[in-house]
Amino acid sequence: MGKISYAQYVELLMDPDTPDEVIAAFSTFLPDGPAFNPTLVPDPERVEMTADQIEAESAMGIGNGLARWRRSRRFERALRAGDARDVIVAEGDSWFQFPIFIRETVSHLNEPYLVNCLSSAGDTARNMVYGPPGRGGREYMAALDKHADRVRAFLFSAAGNDIIGEDEEAGDGTPVLRKILRRPAPGARGPEDHIDSAELDRRIAFLETAYGRVVATIRERAAFRTLPILVHGYDVPFPHPWDADDRRSPVWASKDRWLGSAFAPLGIEGGLRREILAVLIDQLYAMLERVAAQDPHVHVVDCRGALPRVTDWADEIHGTTDGFAAVAGRFHAKLVEVIGR
Numbered sequence: 001m002g003k004i005s006y007a008q009y010v011e012l013l014m015d016p017d018t019p020d021e022v023i024a025a026f027s028t029f030l031p032d033g034p035a036f037n038p039t040l041v042p043d044p045e046r047v048e049m050t051a052d053q054i055e056a057e058s059a060m061g062i063g064n065g066l067a068r069w070r071r072s073r074r075f076e077r078a079l080r081a082g083d084a085r086d087v088i089v090a091e092g093d094s095w096f097q098f099p100i101f102i103r104e105t106v107s108h109l110n111e112p113y114l115v116n117c118l119s120s121a122g123d124t125a126r127n128m129v130y131g132p133p134g135r136g137g138r139e140y141m142a143a144l145d146k147h148a149d150r151v152r153a154f155l156f157s158a159a160g161n162d163i164i165g166e167d168e169e170a171g172d173g174t175p176v177l178r179k180i181l182r183r184p185a186p187g188a189r190g191p192e193d194h195i196d197s198a199e200l201d202r203r204i205a206f207l208e209t210a211y212g213r214v215v216a217t218i219r220e221r222a223a224f225r226t227l228p229i230l231v232h233g234y235d236v237p238f239p240h241p242w243d244a245d246d247r248r249s250p251v252w253a254s255k256d257r258w259l260g261s262a263f264a265p266l267g268i269e270g271g272l273r274r275e276i277l278a279v280l281i282d283q284l285y286a287m288l289e290r291v292a293a294q295d296p297h298v299h300v301v302d303c304r305g306a307l308p309r310v311t312d313w314a315d316e317i318h319g320t321t322d323g324f325a326a327v328a329g330r331f332h333a334k335l336v337e338v339i340g341r
Helices: 006-014 020-025 051-060 064-080 105-109 125-130 138-146 160-164 176-180 197-219 260-266 271-293 321-339
Strands: 027-029 040-042 087-092 114-117 151-157 229-232 298-301
Touching: 006 020, 020 027, 064 114, 087 105, 087 138, 105 114, 105 151, 105 321, 125 160, 125 197, 138 151, 138 197, 151 197, 151 321, 160 176, 160 197, 176 197, 176 260, 197 229, 197 271, 229 271, 229 321, 260 271, 271 298, 298 321
Parallel strands: 087 114, 087 151, 151 229, 229 298
Antiparallel strands: 027 040
């Protein structure tokens, strides 16, 4: 397939029926773009552009906004056409919405279900629950209210970026993971020895309060007193570099952008990195189980072990399309259990 014009590229973007794979074929990622919100731009090797168009695209980029718009258009159009699939509302991060290049969890769930996805790559629980107008609970509640007569479940994916992303609380640009990790005392070798337990407990406590608020906000509506709410705590990732066969080389970020770069300054190497991450993931699941214990209609989807090989991961924190298919399968199994077919 040869080059296309810039006008044709824009036409592809603006047509919700254009498969993501087609857009991906003519796109690349903005070099050194936001780590948690990958930004697409036309691939100059595949799209004819003037110098001004190249400059404009580099300034604007395409990411969450386009992906959300395309999904919203497809969802609304399916509703108008009388699509009979069960309606689900989903709010979350990049495990629910990754721009174009990976079919993540919701992309797979959109086959058996009709998903109103509000998710954004890079979003945090802090922003989703306590954020500015349009976020902070108002967005997902607006979607639930709008589709109250048809919605069968609410899916929530949050916490990952609150732990490995920049510290929104302090606003100092330091990744939270760097503040949770510590140099152990001489001779200490266990994963817990490399974790500041007080700092981790404080971060988990914040997340537990945020999740509790999400549940309470939804339960305030009589129509949603028993609405199934599905949450998850991710799977244990493989920090880069993992082994000699680690061929992950994402075009949207440096290989160690999220995890490896946090461990390296502390001299934490090899399998110990993943053991530490397993402790953090287990703590997150323990928190989710406490939230679920307060409400019989909150369900924890355990995704641990869904992506057991490094080849199941596209980068340090995102599965491949096939990897996310396994994650979606676990959500689907739980949905069948709680809402039937």
